[in-house]
Amino acid sequence: MTLLQLERVTKRFGGLIAVNGLSFKIEENDILGLIGPNGAGKTTVFNLVTGILKPDSGKIIYKGEDITKHKPYEICKKGVARTHQLSKPFINQTVLQNALVGRFFGHMNKISDEEAIEEVSSILKLLNLYDKRSELVKNLNILERKTVELARALATKPSLLLLDEPAGGLNPSELSQFIDTIKEISRRNITICIVEHVMKVITGLCNRVVVIHHGEKIAEGAPVEVASDLNVIKAYLGEAI
Numbered sequence: 001m002t003l004l005q006l007e008r009v010t011k012r013f014g015g016l017i018a019v020n021g022l023s024f025k026i027e028e029n030d031i032l033g034l035i036g037p038n039g040a041g042k043t044t045v046f047n048l049v050t051g052i053l054k055p056d057s058g059k060i061i062y063k064g065e066d067i068t069k070h071k072p073y074e075i076c077k078k079g080v081a082r083t084h085q086l087s088k089p090f091i092n093q094t095v096l097q098n099a100l101v102g103r104f105f106g107h108m109n110k111i112s113d114e115e116a117i118e119e120v121s122s123i124l125k126l127l128n129l130y131d132k133r134s135e136l137v138k139n140l141n142i143l144e145r146k147t148v149e150l151a152r153a154l155a156t157k158p159s160l161l162l163l164d165e166p167a168g169g170l171n172p173s174e175l176s177q178f179i180d181t182i183k184e185i186s187r188r189n190i191t192i193c194i195v196e197h198v199m200k201v202i203t204g205l206c207n208r209v210v211v212i213h214h215g216e217k218i219a220e221g222a223p224v225e226v227a228s229d230l231n232v233i234k235a236y237l238g239e240a241i
Contacts, residue, residue, distance in 0.1 A: 001028045002061075003160055003191050004049065004080075009058035011044055011215075018044045020215035021058070026160065031182070031192045033206035033223065037236055041215035042195045043085060046162050050082050051075045062160070077108045081158035085165045085195075087146040091138040095129050096120065098137060099151045106156030123154045126184065142169065154185070161185065163194040167201045179204045199227075211235070 004026040011019040019041045026032050034042050047053040049060055051072040060068045067075055081102075089098050099120035103111065111119070124130040127147050132140070137148055146166060153161060167178055175198065182205055186192055196202055202209060202223055209226045211219040213235040219226050226232055 002026070003028045003030075003063060004193075005059075005061040006045075006049075007059040007061065009045075009048060009055045009060060011041075011048060011053060011055050018215050019048065019055070019212075022212065022215060022217055023058075024210045024217060024220065026191060026193055028191055029186070029189065031186055031194065031205050031207055033202040033209040034193055034195045034212070035197070035202060035209060035226075036212040036218075040212045040235075042212065043164055044215075045212070046082055046164055046195065049075075049162065050080060073105075076106045076156055079157070079159035080162070081106065081153035081156045081160070082162035083146070083149045083153055083164055083166055085168070087142070087149045089137045089145050089148045089152065091145075092136065094134050094136055095124065095140075095148055095151070096133040098148050099123060099155045102152035102155030103157075106152075120151070120155050123151050127151050127154075127181065143174065154190075158190060160191045160193065163192065163196075165195055165197065167196055167198045170198075175200060203227075 002025050006023055008021045008023050009019055010017065010021055034045065036042055044053065048055055051070050055068060059066055062078060062080060090101065100116055103116045103120055121130060124133055127150060129147055129151060137145060140148065167175060170178055179201060182192065194205065206223055209221065209223050210217060211226055211232050218231045218235060219229045
C-alpha cells in the first residue's frame, strides 16, 4: 500500500528551482533512502511533506488524502513526524518533558498525564534515554540531543517518520547501534524515509533508494543498483566514470 506519494512537485525560491517536478512513492513499511549531493533539495522535500513549505505546483498525497495545503500541525496529527538536520529540542526542558510535548501536542487522541508518561517512557527506554529522563537537554551532548528529538518525534505516534541526516557525527560503534535502533523502530510498523550521506546507513537500512539532483529524480531502486548508476556517479563526482 502506498503511504505517501509526491506527484510532480515543484518548489521555487525566486529564480532557484529547489524541487523540480519530483514524483516518487513511499510504500507502507518501507525504509526509503532519499539521497543526493549537497543542495539537491532533500531537506526541501521534507519541508514540503510536513507543510513547512508549500509547493508551487504538484500534489502531496498521504494515505490517499491530498495534504498539499494542510498546515504542519495538521500533518503531524495525521501521522507524519520528522527530525531535523540541526536538532531542535527544547534545551531548557528535561528529556521526559521534550518527549511529552510530542505526545500531548503531536497526536489527536487525548491522554492522561500518567498514560502519557508510561507511553513516552517506553520510547526513552528504546532509545537508551530513560536513565537521563530528568536531565535538562542543555546538559546533554549533541548525539543525545539528536536522540531526544527522535524521541519527541516518536511520541507523536507516527505512521511515517522522516529522518534528516540523523547519523552525522556518529562514531562506528554509535553508527551500528543507531542502525539497530532504526530497524527496531521499523518493526513497530513505522514507515521511514531517511536523508543521509553516510552510505553505511543507507546500505544497512534501506530497501529502496531515491536519488535527486538539482531537485529532480535521477535514479530509483535498490541501494546496490543505485550505487552503480552512471547518472548517480556523475551527480556525486561531477564527471562521468
